Amino acid sequence: MQQGKGIKILVVDDEPNILQFLELGLANEGYQVKTAQDGPEAIVLAEQFNPHVVILDVMMPGMDGYEVCQTLKDMKPVAVIMLTAKEEIDDRVKGLTLGADDYMSKPFGFGELLARIQARVRNQFPHLLSEVSVGPFTIDAARKEIKYRDRALDLSPTEFELLKHLVLNHLQVLSKSVILDQVWGYDFGGEENIVEVYIRSLRDKLQDREHRVIRTIRGAGYRVDLL
Structure with a gap:
């Protein structure tokens, strides 16, 4: 399947196992993938890589996902899907208020993530499809x-x-x-x-x-x- 052809995804998470799993899985779907383990690295990569979609963990040391999300949204058009172990409504509201386009709780199914990525691309970058x-x-x-x-x-x-x-x-x-x-x-x-x-x-x-x-x-x- 080549549903990801021409679409760039940046994955940001401080857990190496999750980064490796998502990088391999998304690359297998045809996406161009870069990874970052913290907020500052993600922002630098976003400037260089120009991703269409950012999969962003909320709970990271130092610069958390909320701050990264707000910075990315101020930089350029990008779809942000936030990942978190938290399920409280207030956390979801905070992320969406800061500009996040979607929200998934860990653990999550890879198939569901693919569907959400495609939904974001269809809505925000339809020319890519x-x-x-x-x-x-x-x-x-x-x-x-x-x-x-x-x-x-x-x-x-x-x-x-x-x-x-x-x-x-x-x-x-x-x-x-x-x-x-x-x-x-x-x-x-x-x-x-x-x-x-x-x-x-x-x-x-x-x-x-x-x-x-x-x-x-x-x-x-x-x-x-x-x-």
């Missing part, structure tokens, strides 16, 4: 085209948005209500059954007769499997 390859899918946002196993699919605008959303969030099970909010919009006044209609159409176009590509997770929603 003009073409994204995820498993057998290639999504060309500029041309509004999706290929499956090198075969271009004949999709309506809504089908394109729905399949793109399912593929880019393939690590998650998406409920009908979430799909409606994120694809049709919060002001959509129709019924949830419209999702089933579009899923059925997508399966036909993917020749997914046995529902192995777009899976129905009973009682929860839908998930794309990268076969």
